[in-house]
Amino acid sequence: MRFTSEQRLDNGVLVREFTLGEIPGTLWTPASAEPAPLILMAHNGGLHRRESRLVGRARQAASRGYAVAAIDAPGHGDRPRSADDDAARAEFRRAMRAGEPADELFEAFVGPLVGKTVPEWRTTLDALLELPGIGGSVGYSGWTAVGVRLAATDPRVRAAVFFAGGYVPRAQHEEARRVTVPLLLLLQWDDEGNPRERALDLFDAFGSEEKTLHANVGGHAGTPWFEVDDGERFFARHLS
C-alpha cells in the first residue's frame, strides 16, 4: 500500500489517497491515537470514490472514531473502463428504462464484476490491517452484492450495512444464507431499478440471527440522512 497524498481536515481526520497494485483508494482515519475499528465503504454503479455523498459519509464516520476505506472497483472512478463494460452497462440501462426484462443482462454484467472486486477488497483489507492506528474489528457498508460474498467468506467482517439489495444477482441469494454476521439492509421503497421483492427475498435469505431491514419512501438516491446515524449506531453496537 503506497500513500500518494495526505490531508488533515479541520476536525483532525487524516485523509490519505493510496494505491495498492492497480487499486486506487482513500483512507480516512480519526484524530484519536487509539486503534480505530475499520469500515469498508464500498460503492458501485460506476460512481467515483470521491463522489460527494460517499465522502460525506466517510468523513462523518471518521469524525466519530472509525477508520474508513473506499476503493474504486474495476471500471469505477479513476480506473479504465473497457468498451465492452460501457456497452454492457448502457444496454442494461436501456433495457431498464424501456421496461424490458433486464435480469440476464444485469447478471451477465454484475456477476463478473463482483467476482473481480471481492478479491480486491480482501487484498485491501490485508494491507489496512497492517497499518498502525487500525484496530481489529471490521465492518462493511454499501454495495450489497460484493458485501454478501465478502461477509460470507471472510470471517474478519463482523457486521454489515447493505444498500439496495435488489441489485444482487439471484445466484448470490444462496451465498446470503451463509452470511451470519449482524446486518442492516437499507431499501429505498420506490427505487425503480432495485426491485423491492428481490430485496425482501434477499433479506429473508440471510442466515444472520440479528438482521434488520430499514425501508424508506423515495428513489435510489433519496435515503434520508437519519439512516446515516442509524448505520453508525448499528456499527457502534457491533464493532468494538
Added chain:
Amino acid sequence: MRFTSEQRLDNGVLVREFTLGEIPGTLWTPASAEPAPLILMAHNGGLHRRESRLVGRARQAASRGYAVAAIDAPGHGDRPRSADDDAARAEFRRAMRAGEPADELFEAFVGPLVGKTVPEWRTTLDALLELPGIGGSVGYSGWTAVGVRLAATDPRVRAAVFFAGGYVPRAQHEEARRVTVPLLLLLQWDDEGNPRERALDLFDAFGSEEKTLHANVGGHAGTPWFEVDDGERFFARHLS
C-alpha cells in the same frame, strides 16, 4: 379525568392512575416542569396496561422528557370481558394455530373493537391536553389498527410508531392512505400471526411522505431493545 393514585419514581417521573368514565388509564409525566410532548401508548391483544414491557417503555420515554399515557381498551386489563369476546378471541386463536383461514374471524372480532377504542383514545386525549405540564405535540405508539384510524382522523396526532401492521383489517388499508404524518412501522419478520405480506401492503398504502419500515427477525414479542431507542429518536425528530 379522575386520578386514583400517584407515585413518584426515583428518577422523578410521576406515575398516576386515572379513570375517565369507564376508561382506566395510567399517565407517566417527566420530572421537568416544562410542558412535555405527549405519547399515546396503545396496546391490544388482551394485554394489561401494567404489563411489564409496556411499563418499561413508558418509564423510559418519561425519563427522557415525554408524557406517556396508556389506557385499557374494552375487554383489556382491568375492564370486563364479555363471554362473546372471549369466545371470538379463542376461536380466532384456534383457527390461527390450526393454520385455517382466520381473516374473517379476525375482522369480525377486531373491527368492532377498533370502532369502540378510537373514540376512547380521542376522549382521553381531550382530557390529557387540559392538564398542566402537557405540551401541544402528540405522538402515537403501538396498536396499529387503532392508530391508523386515529392518525387518519385526528390532526392532533403528529407522528406515529406502529407495531405489527399485519393485524390491521384489510378494510382499514383505505384509511391508511389518508394517514399523512411521519411514521415508523415495526415488523417482526417471523411473527406467524402477523402476516408479513399484509404488513408490507399496509406500509405501501400509507399516504405519508416520510414513512420508514423497520423489520427484525424473530417472533411477535421479540422486538429488539434497540428499536425502543430508535422509536424515541423518531419522536425526538417530530415532536417538539
